[in-house]
Amino acid sequence: MVSQPEASQHEAGQHEGVGAWAKRYYFTNREALESALRPFGLGSTQWYVLYQLANDGPTMQRDLAQLLHLERATLSGIVTTLVRKNLVDQVEGAGDRRQRMLELTAAGTELWAKLPDPIAEIRAIAFGPTSDADTRTAIRVLREATERLTEHMAAAGRGDDPRTS
Amino acid sequence: MVSQPEASQHEAGQHEGVGAWAKRYYFTNREALESALRPFGLGSTQWYVLYQLANDGPTMQRDLAQLLHLERATLSGIVTTLVRKNLVDQVEGAGDRRQRMLELTAAGTELWAKLPDPIAEIRAIAFGPTSDADTRTAIRVLREATERLTEHMAAAGRGDDPRTS
DNA sequence: CGATAATCGTCAGGTAACGAACAAACTGAG
DNA sequence: CTCAGTTTGTTCGTTACCTGACGATTATCG
Secondary structure, three states: OOOOOOOOOOOOOHHHOHHHHHHHHHHHHHHHHHHHHHHHOOOHHHHHHHHHHHHHOOEEHHHHHHHOOOOHHHHHHHHHHHHHOOOEEEEEOOOOOOOEEEEEOHHHHHHHHHOOOHHHHHHHHHHOOOOHHHHHHHHHHHHHHHHHHHHHHHHHHHOOOOOOO | OOOOOOOOOOOOOHHHOHHHHHHHHHHHHHHHHHHHHHHHOOOHHHHHHHHHHHHHOOEEHHHHHHHOOOOHHHHHHHHHHHHHOOOEEEEEOOOOOOOEEEEEOHHHHHHHHHOOOHHHHHHHHHHOOOOHHHHHHHHHHHHHHHHHHHHHHHHHHOOOOOOOO
């Protein structure tokens, strides 16, 4: 309740506010990304992995999961795909044989050089006409909301009722 | 948040701005929704369908797809699931036998009465402390960005290059 | 040292979303 | 009336997320 008088009654879409628009933007953005990447046979998440490897060099798979905010299991599948396409090498970790080190193959490096930067393009289209102040506000609102939810769920998970001190 | 030295410069997450946070908020929000709904054996989108049917009464499947911004194919699966759970009836349309009318079953109505409203709760937690003005700005930024991207993709799809007179 | 605990990657199973291709049903031109 | 085209829902294949469980490994502590 709190917020928005929200006036009207029907329209499940509108009624939802930030959540609904965050969702719609996420999917629209992903669609744009993927249609830009389709000619190269890449999915959006695959692109992010290549981006990371191209910019920060070889990376431990475990670290990559954190950088991209993905679960280990999710990343595992993506990496398998990229290895199958021969764009990424997955080699056994140096000291620790549980870990895997990821790096671009020659073919991966070559492909990366040819790739456009769809992120920059999409950002230009989507937020070009938006003022920096508004953009910053939007980021802050989303970030704070995410943080509050994360914290709340962590607390609930712990059975951590603040009143139960 | 506590930890995260973050702050610094490159970091693939940050670098993306609104897009990355829209994504993170979307997934965090969905996780919260789903953990609230898990005890009832419902997924988030299934909940939205019930919400719609409970509030606006029986609805044509085709209209529901529009209301919830889903593709026919996506909704088809969701509906199948709800029918299998005996929460929704899918009956042949009156005049047009291609169409399907959806409505809650008795069991569906009963379950709905017992359900909490996780949306309201989540909104309170996520946006309670955020000013209305900031919330409205965030919505506007996301909405405008979505519209620009949609328009751009539609134009590209049509092969509608302004320079190609 | 050896049992136990934690970490890492993978697999299996589930949800949600998409597009392409299809059959059935409707619509409209001729 | 008939046949081509459209609409509606379904099915299938793909991507991308998640959990939970498991095997292999490494770390820790009694």
